Amino acid sequence: MKERYVAAIDQGTSSSRCLVFDHSGRIVSVAQMEHRQIYPHPGAVEHDPLEIWSAVEQVVGRALHDADLHPSDLAAIGIANQRETTIVWDRETGRPVHHALTWQDTRTEGLVNGLGVALGVDADSYTRSRTGLPLATYFSGPKLCWLLDHIPGLRDRAAAGELLFGTMDTWLIWKLTGKHLTDVTNASRTLMMNLETLDWDQEMIDLIGVPRSMLPEIRPSAQVYGEAQGQLGGVQIAAALGDQQAALFGQTCFSPGDVKCTYGTGSFMLLNTGERPVLSSRGLLTTLCCQVGDEQPTYALEGSIAVTGALVRWFRDNLELIGSASEIETLARTVDDSGGCYFVPAFSGLYAPHWRSDARGVITGLTGYITKGHLARAVLEATAWQSREVLDAMVADAGVGLNTLKVDGGMTANNLLMQSLADVLDLQVVRPIVAETVSLGAAYAAGLAVGFWTDREELRANWHIAAQWVPDMDPRKRERGYRKWHKAVERATGWLDDDDLEE
């Protein structure tokens, strides 16, 4: 019998990619295409949904062509996508009514603040208990409301049933199969899905003010949604997951207590908490981990770190002490430690678990002894200490013990950082041999849905350790370092005054 494959479409913030995997989970082919970032005014970041669809068609075609494959060689396609990005289009013509409002777009700030005021002091617990999320500009519901409010005639057309709403998964599935669906992980980022019922929460929909008729049907993450039409005619579209949840799946974090962190520009740590949602009292998000077919859904706690790789880039571009991001390790290795120097990169405030928008970055512990090598160390250690804070919050919220952190993302190439992580977290840190965990997760979910892989054990058997870092730090030194980090964080908070925002 001819060998078959599973393809993943990874529709990300800066590019669309297609990866084809074989039965052992090895990459057979990769194609990638970037798309425009559209900045109409400060705080607004848009994507063109038609441009992205065209890119997706092209990368899928190229990935198949490069591996000399035909669509009929594919057992299934899975989708992983940038989360929260919001699109509205015409049901009849398929034309988007506006560019997509991306997750980074902050134009809904006023709207979100208004919702907070309407809900009063209990706003946070109200939205968290229903959706697992705080009120924030990232999430899709308020973005949808903004579009309805600001594009003339849109509310009437929506009420008349002429328009459809979707996140990027929904848009691609609709373009591929003509069906209007989303999966539980993507729906859990809208501020509109109820965590318990996994259906749209009428109270939240009414609060945000969007018509239910334009919302897609919420489905499991791994399920045959339908057959593709057109270029991919006949291929089963069998999975959709938000990118971070896809990475969690690709890391085979299938059991409660499994945790992964993706280290990139920012970093995303997700902990599988099993079949019950854990509501956070420490500023983390409660989100869907995944739902495979008819199985019980599983939940996750999520903590993001805004500035990790971005700090290395800042060090390169703004201080010009290194020529490339990788050279930070070379510079950091010129010294043995940070010399007591700490760097809190609160460039736009502190996020989980502090949530202090009045914080700004500090470099503290400076003495005449500090060199650029020590600063480079402090830059890398900032990522480690921030990871420690998020991980501690997760452990406290979920009440679980951990012994391994699975890592992926570009920064895992930095050995010194990975060793610092193991030291500071007092956990084994492991990197899997397939670093493309987002695509792999989407492929795994799709492959499970069509029986290409029989069960999760088969997927676990595909997961291999490429590198492992074990803690090698005196516990007293670790605790002293963490104490100093807390003191540094204290010094970063309260920097902004009321009149700073007037200018």
Next chain:
Amino acid sequence: MPGRIQSIERAAAILRLLSGRSRRLGVVEMANELGLPKGTVHGILRTLQHVGFVEQDPESGKYRLGAALLHMGSSYLDGNELRTRALNWSDSLASRTHEEVRIGTLHDGRVLIVHHVFRPDDSMQTLDVGSMMPMHATALGKVLLAAHPHVAEDVMTRELPTYTDSTITDPKLLRRELERIRERGWASEAGELERLRSSLAAPIMDRTGRTVGAMGIFGGPERLFAARSPRPELLTHVREHAQAVSRELGAIPW
């Protein structure tokens, strides 16, 4: 445009001549090859020696490229940069060959391991990034020696340590081995460092075609070799993946 400076052109010709030979050259030899007066060549060589671009052997009086020049060339690519660019391909090589992968660069006459991917069988393994390996007893090292004849000659001025019965310690045999590696573009090593471990490696080149590192697999001789020859399918994987990293570094595709 100002005129070209003849003496710099001549100095460049001398350096190019030295870089193309694995052995030291004398003044007369160079003067004949370049068609220049002996006195001119000698004068230029003395200046180049003064700035560290060439070195003269005190016994034979012959010349070779100097350490300062070699350093300028080999320090061009940061090892951490190389690891970052090679990450996906080294993972792919490990998962296709089921063997552990290392990437090495030249450092003080030894191989510096800048990247290590575990053998994908989940056995207990230890990351050895930052460790050193001997040049003449690993495939990585032999690839680097073959690409840097002056370093090879330098390494061979000292006694080559013996690690196993198979270690090549005779400079004559090693020179012949390096010549073969230059011709075919890959190196192998069969239990020459540790009796029960072998390696296969190929060069990683930058956009100027210079060898900046070597990537290879390590495994038991019975797994890497069949009938005393490297298994062709493994060799193909090693060479293709090293070429892919080279492409990543901007080397001209071939």
